[in-house]
Amino acid sequence: MTTKAKTQTKSPIMEAVHETAVDLHRLGFIDQRKMRKYDALCLDPIPAYGSEQIRTLRDRYQLSQAVLACLLNISLSTVRQWELGDKHPSGPSQKLLNLLERKGLEALI
Numbered sequence: 001m002t003t004k005a006k007t008q009t010k011s012p013i014m015e016a017v018h019e020t021a022v023d024l025h026r027l028g029f030i031d032q033r034k035m036r037k038y039d040a041l042c043l044d045p046i047p048a049y050g051s052e053q054i055r056t057l058r059d060r061y062q063l064s065q066a067v068l069a070c071l072l073n074i075s076l077s078t079v080r081q082w083e084l085g086d087k088h089p090s091g092p093s094q095k096l097l098n099l100l101e102r103k104g105l106e107a108l109i
Contacts (some may be wrong), residue, residue: 018042046098051085057097061105071108072096 021038024030030038049057058068065079072079072093081087089097099107 014042046094049082049089049094049097051083054079054082054089054097057100061100063105071100071105 018038021030021035021042025032025035025038054068058065063071065083066076069076069079074093078087078093082089096108
């Protein structure tokens, strides 16, 4: 569950702390639960996505609401509600939207 620290860390010091924790986790000195704490401490939080940002992402990759819903494994009505502002993505959907924004469509396929 660890991610690359170089693109998301809050500071160079936190980047070094996170890299050390990743190495210790890889070697078995830090368990998964502790590694999640280091991730939360060292990495920037995933931004919240509003209706305009979701629409902009969809437009950038020329996706219909139905295709975006399929990629995110959610219902079409959920994407519609996001774009209307009636609902907001959270949890896994928020992370997937962030992945789409940072890495592109290929990361989700």
